[in-house]
Amino acid sequence: MARGWVRDYYAAKLKELVERGEIWEIRRLMGPTGPRAVVEGREFIMLSTNNYLNLANDPRLKRAAIEAIEKYGWGPGAVWAIAGYPELMAELERKVAEFKRTEAALVFPTGYATNVGSIPAIVDQGDIIVSDELNHGSIIDGIRLSRAEKIIYKHCDLADLEDKLRQVHKKYNKILIITDGVFSMDGDIAPLDGITKLADEFNAMVYVDDAHGEGVLGEGRGSPAHYGVEDKVDFHMGTFSKALGSTGGMIGSDRDIIEYIRNRARSWLLSTGFPPAVVAANIKALEIVMTEKERIRKLWENREYFKKGLDELGFNTGKSQTPIIPAIIGDTKKTRELAKMLYDMGIFVVPIVYPMVARGTERIRNEVSAGHTKEDLDRALSAYEKAGRSLGII
Template identity: 40%
Template sequence: MSLRWMDDELERRAAEASERKLRDRLRDPGGSGRLLQQETGSSGSTRLLDLSSNDYLGLAGHPAIAEAMREALLTGGTGAGASRLVTGNHPVFGQLEEAVAAWQGCDAALIFANGYMANAGVISAVAGRGDAVFSDRLNHASITDGIVLSRAEHVRYRHNDMEHLRALLEKHKHARRKLIVTDAVFSMDGDQAPLRELAELKREYGAMLMVDEAHSGGLYGQFGEGLCRAAGVQDMVDIHMGTFSKAFGVYGAYVCGSHTLIRWLVNKARPLIYSTALPPCLVAGVLKSLELVQTEHWRREQLSGSGRLFRSALREAGLAAGEGDSPIIPLILGGNAEALHVSTALEDEGIAAVAIRPPTVPEGTARIRFSLSAAHSREELTDAVKIIIRAARRAEGGGEC
């Protein structure tokens, strides 16, 4: 079968500045997680200030985490060897799940390989034909794909529009089961879901509520439990999901809830049942990271202050920077070409800031998605803001201002 149709589609994407490409970038071991090394051909490599990763607390590469993984690697080997339901359930999984459940104040927890598999596995396990899943239009793609896999009716409500959600809940009130699912902090805009209003609607209509804390876990709450705890709705949420690949600086994901929920997922979540378990050494690293998240409060405090500084400076300069208090700060530029131009200009001046384009974000809202880390110094961010403002104004005006 000819693959010419692929060439045609890729050529169209290239013409629209929407083709994606992989680029090699290495973390600079001397940069405390905030710098990247990028190959520049025969001339060697260059160092870039990383303003695109999700290493919010600056824990990626933390020496204590690396040492925990090294020790576990020597005793537990390089891989689990099988799924957790066969022979891959190393005792460290149970240790982490007990620690996560205690941290979240839930009955039980379950570890998944990553956030995508957790969302896909949980939603398809708790919903099916005859059910309705109500999803914010800006939810992560893994939530959307989980709903598709579930074969439940996919009911999308306008972003954070609770009146629209209420109308849809009323319309589908006779569905066999109803699940409301939302990101806590939305990954491309950095704004928050109205969790208390969602919890009240869930109760009113007899629905389940699932909250994805991928971009809020570790950052909110006294011990980094997430936005649900900070908003005081922890006990009103049926399914808590979060990741270890962002604020925790490692890899993997967790789901928390009742004993019944976790027991159900062990029996019904296909990504868990049919996937080889995570390497035990990686799980040991997450266990150490969880300890750091709960004890090193200065990381959250520093990140919060940096976010206020960075966001306010961009907005005061008249740029379309998103509102909120998360470390995700989008700079909306509109067109794909404009976003790529600014991204390239920033790279030329030593900043790694990736252009985000449709279909990841809605048409006409291509942007640079800045994400900050506790590893960034105030001086680095102040200097970066000046460069960003200059690059954005050039893109707007077609030249120097």
């Protein structure tokens, strides 16, 4: 047990979070995640996962994992750098490089570990990072862990990015522009065509976190492929935990760069690797995404249908360009009330409020998948209409 004063201090801090409405209510899944899921004994239509291509419970991924367990066992033993890793890992890294269309690739235990390890390895004292103001928290933490300076540009604002690059041009050893490919709260896409053009002009490097773009844009290969600028991006970061339906992070680049990151990224060198079963499932997921384009087409059909439905009901879907479709309410209390009403009607969503988003932009973030049926989406839209009218939102 913790000391009394320690317990009391953190109990008071927790109470403050509850009173401000800044606490997560964690629900218990009672089966696999998918377009529909059993949550605490009830079946729900799931609109709150990143399982865009409905691969998280694909039988082929499960079969690959089981076969790997039979051959390689379960636990990895230690960090990959010390204990080595199964021969499957070399195959996975080759598959990632093929997917990212880079010379080589490195796989991390998580997407978070990829950013907090790779960014400090890439830049050093005397360098500067130019970062989009809405970049993911893992990017922010990676920047903080680096010894580089930083400057923030307005969200997806090429004019402001150019101004910031002009300010720092020739003042630092290296300039690194970092951006999400797809932004996880608004579902909008970074203008990588313009960003890479400015990088050429100011001799800057480009790092793209494409966690929410892979499997979704560019026929599945992500946001750089969507813009046709894969060869203009220096660092292709991604994750297996979204459209690929698994877990782990990845980064692709030139061979020497990848080997340098492998030997400098503390979150790779000091983290125990994931089990061989995950490696095998990740290989299978990449193969599916690179070959089964029908899944991506179905995802986009569902995205267009659901966004149109929310728009026609009168909800504010913001700047969404992807299967991330927010219903922006702009009020913490009403957002929480809406989420509860939808939950009570069998629609699994969660409220996204400050500090996850700025005050006045509180929303419910909907994420459709290729596995949703029209019946699923119609039922969700019907619930939105009923709850939205009851609360005076629409």
